[in-house]
Amino acid sequence: MLLVKFLRDNKEEAKSGLRKRGFTENDLNLIDEVIDIDDRRKKIQFELDGVLSNIKSLSADIGTLYKTGKVPEANSKKAEVATFKTESERLQRDLKMAQDDLFERLLNIPNIPHNSVPSGTTEEDNEIHRNWTQELPILDASAKPHWELAEEFDIIDFPLGVKITGAGFPVFKGKGARLQRGLINFFLDRATSAGYLEIIPPLVVNEDSARGTGQIPDKEGQMYHIEKDELYLIPTAEVPVTNIYRDVILKESDFPIKMTGYTPCFRREAGAYGKDVRGLNRVHQFDKVEIVQIEHPDNSYDTLMSMLDHVQGLLKELELPYRILKLCGGDLGSASAITYDFEVYSAAQRKWLEVSSVSNFETYQSNRLKLRYKGSDQKNHLAHTLNGSALALARIVAALLENNQTSEGIRIPKAIVPYVGFDLLN
RNA sequence: GGAAGAGUGGCAGAGCUGGUUGAAUGCACCGGUCUUGAAAACCGGCGUGCGGGAAACCGUACCGGGGGUUCGAAUCCCUCCUCUUCCGCCA
Numbered sequence: 365m366l367l368v369k370f371l372r373d374n375k376e377e378a379k380s381g382l383r384k385r386g387f388t389e390n391d392l393n394l395i396d397e398v399i400d401i402d403d404r405r406k407k408i409q410f411e412l413d414g415v416l417s418n419i420k421s422l423s424a425d426i427g428t429l430y431k432t433g434k435v436p437e438a439n440s441k442k443a444e445v446a447t448f449k450t451e452s453e454r455l456q457r458d459l460k461m462a463q464d465d466l467f468e469r470l471l472n473i474p475n476i477p478h479n480s481v482p483s484g485t486t487e488e489d490n491e492i493h494r495n496w497t498q499e500l501p502i503l504d505a506s507a508k509p510h511w512e513l514a515e516e517f518d519i520i521d522f523p524l525g526v527k528i529t530g531a532g533f534p535v536f537k538g539k540g541a542r543l544q545r546g547l548i549n550f551f552l553d554r555a556t557s558a559g560y561l562e563i564i565p566p567l568v569v570n571e572d573s574a575r576g577t578g579q580i581p582d583k584e585g586q587m588y589h590i591e592k593d594e595l596y597l598i599p600t601a602e603v604p605v606t607n608i609y610r611d612v613i614l615k616e617s618d619f620p621i622k623m624t625g626y627t628p629c630f631r632r633e634a635g636a637y638g639k640d641v642r643g644l645n646r647v648h649q650f651d652k653v654e655i656v657q658i659e660h661p662d663n664s665y666d667t668l669m670s671m672l673d674h675v676q677g678l679l680k681e682l683e684l685p686y687r688i689l690k691l692c693g694g695d696l697g698s699a700s701a702i703t704y705d706f707e708v709y710s711a712a713q714r715k716w717l718e719v720s721s722v723s724n725f726e727t728y729q730s731n732r733l734k735l736r737y738k739g740s741d742q743k744n745h746l747a748h749t750l751n752g753s754a755l756a757l758a759r760i761v762a763a764l765l766e767n768n769q770t771s772e773g774i775r776i777p778k779a780i781v782p783y784v785g786f787d788l789l790n
Numbered sequence: 791g792g793a794a795g796a797g798u799g800g801c802a803g804a805g806c807u808g809g810u811u812g813a814a815u816g817c818a819c820c821g822g823u824c825u826u827g828a829a830a831a832c833c834g835g836c837g838u839g840c841g842g843g844a845a846a847c848c849g850u851a852c853c854g855g856g857g858g859u860u861c862g863a864a865u866c867c868c869u870c871c872u873c874u875u876c877c878g879c880c881a
Contacts, residue, residue, distance in 0.1 A: 409841045413850045420850085423862040427809035430861095442861045449861085613838085734839095744838085 365470050365578075365731045367746075368402045371395055374476075381476035384483035384693030398469050405462040412455040419448050471581060474698035475728040481702055484692030493688040493704060494676075500685055500709055501767055507712045510765040511643030513774065514540065517789060520761075522643070532633065532641070532648035534758075539789050543764075543776075544651060546783035547757055548626050551653035551678065555754060558674055560624035560655055565604030567627055568595045573607040576733040578699040588630050597630035601654035602751045606729065609658055613744055614737040620667060621658040624754070626651065643762060645717065650758040656751045658735065661726070664748035668702070668724045671752045675706055675720050678755055681779035684763050685709040687716065701726045708759065712766035717759040722752030 371378050379392050422445050429438035482491045514520035519540025525533040536544050556562050574580045574596050579587060588597035598604055605625050614621075629652050633641075640646055655674065659667045672688065679686040691703045706720035727746035730736070736744040768775040773790025781787045 406841065409850085413841060416850060419861080421810095423860095424810060426861050431809085438861080445861045 365728065366473055366475065367727070367731060368398060368466070368470070371473075372399055372402070375399075378476050381693075382474070384477050384481060385474060385696065386483075386485050386694045394469060394473060398466065398473070401462055401466045401469065405459065405466060408455055408459045408462055412452060412459055415448050415452045415455060419445055419452060422448070474696075475701045475725065477693050477696055478702040478724070478726075480690070481696065482690065482692045483694075485694035487692075487695050489692035490689040490695055490705070491692065493690045495687050498685070501711045503711050503766075503769070507766070507769060509643065509712045510710070510762040513765045513769060514643070517774070519543070519789070520644070530648075532646070534644065534647060539784075539786065540761075542786075543761065543784050543789065544757060546780055546785070547760065548651055548653060550780050550783045551754055552624065552626055554674070554678060554681075555624035555653060555655055558622075560622040563601075563605050563608070563623050563625040565598075565601060565608075565625055565627065567598050567604075567630075569598055569603050569607065570595055573603055573610065576607050576610045577603050577729055578732065579603060582698050585634055586631055588632060598627060599631050600629050600652065600753075601625040601627040602656060605654065605656045606658075606733065606749055606751065609735045609747075610733045612735055614658070614735075614747060616660060616737055616739065618737070619658070619660045619747075620663065623656045624653060625656075626653045628652075629756075640715075644758040645713075645715075645762065647758055650756060652756045653754050654751060655754045656749070658730075659748045659750060660737065661745070661748050664724055664726065664750060668704075668722065668750055671722050671750060671754075672704055675722060675752055675754050679706065679708065679719075681777065682760065682764065683777045683779075684760070684767065685711075686719075697723065699723075699725050699728045701728065706753075706755075708763040710759075710763040710766050712769070713762075717763060719756050719759045719763075720753035723750060725749045725751075 366378075375395060378395060379387075382392060382395075422441050426438045426441050426445075429435075429441065482489060484490070508516070511520075511522065514522075517539070519537055521535040521537055524535040525531075528535070552562060568590065571580065571594055574584075574587065579596070579599065583599070587599050590596065604627075605623050608623070609621065628649055630649055633646055633648060644650075655671060657667050657671065676686070676688070686706055686708045689705045689707065691700075691705060696703055700723040703721055703723040705718050706722070707716035708719050709715075710717050726748050729749045730746040733749070735747050735749065737747050739745050764777070765774055768777070773788045776784055776787050776789060778787075
């Protein structure tokens, strides 16, 4: 959520930013509406404070009058309070309405894209930030997609997942499970040696947390909801990990805060059936190691670049062809100011698969989280939050299986051999 | 799941027979005096949101969350949440 003050002070900048997301001139009226409502809110607040102040001092008078036995005077003051009271109740209702109205509209305004974000409406408009410089691997005609390889080597069982749970819940077995576990450890080790604090968070969160990082209301339908207990299965570790700092006021010397966490991620993917859902391409439960940073606004873009480097380093070690896209305005998540997607090339499918998404949310999340720091001016300011996948597993496994298939079996990249305990999967 | 008790500022801990209590006191923290330096001692400062103001500062709200009683509530009532102890169950 953006601050009204920001919209007020940077109206034109906000508008041109939202145009990149495909906002029409008509949509942009929202900004002026918000400012108008906020003006009304301020006015009501001012009046209400005055009325409350009167009630307060009259009540104090009544107290002393009673103490000195002046009951009739006290009673007449009580009558006076009654009229103020009616007025304060009215103003309180008005204030609540203005606040709710304001909040509602503010929720519908996405983050303002960073200056460098290209405008555009679809993924076609995404900009290639860094491209794989080598030739893409070309497999011969007999090459198999990962779901066939998985069945052949009996390492991932899709029908079994259907039996136990439903579509999109694969079962990893034997060397498949071992590969999965090895990759998780590999990613966590790389993150912790880069200075991230390892966290094992709850996999289920309450409504406040889901709201804090913006899953509610933006992506509510994406989460599994446990209605009986009003809890949500996490769609990413970002939610519980970032919420560690909900309602916190940091010192400037606390920056940067770096955390990493491995969790399974649960996504309903409602409406995604039919397209790109084969095998591991899109599943309801997958494993992911996430990196999260909380930064001073002055440093958050340097930090973003260091996170990009971190993720790139992982892909290099995995020897996978990758490319980095800078998302265009229309493809950007609503909370994000800038997002870089990492895709790996899955050679048998001849498809690019998204395996990481690294974003700077600037103050959009911290505003809802009430995550602040005390600046050198002794005032509180919103911190910047950033996060990225490092990395999302299911699709990495898909690319690994496809790209590394040989007549003897699946070759395991050197960097992770120590983690999985074998160099050939057969 | 059942019973009892408790939730106050960064922490500890008063207040809780309703009335200048946003809240005593101690610790921590920040600034200053003193000191070669440090410690100690002493002096001063020290919550958050909203609104007004150029600012100093002022108004208002907040004592787990929400609601109620009252002219007035941290203090009384209802409800929810959390924690502690005891019983039950259990990896």
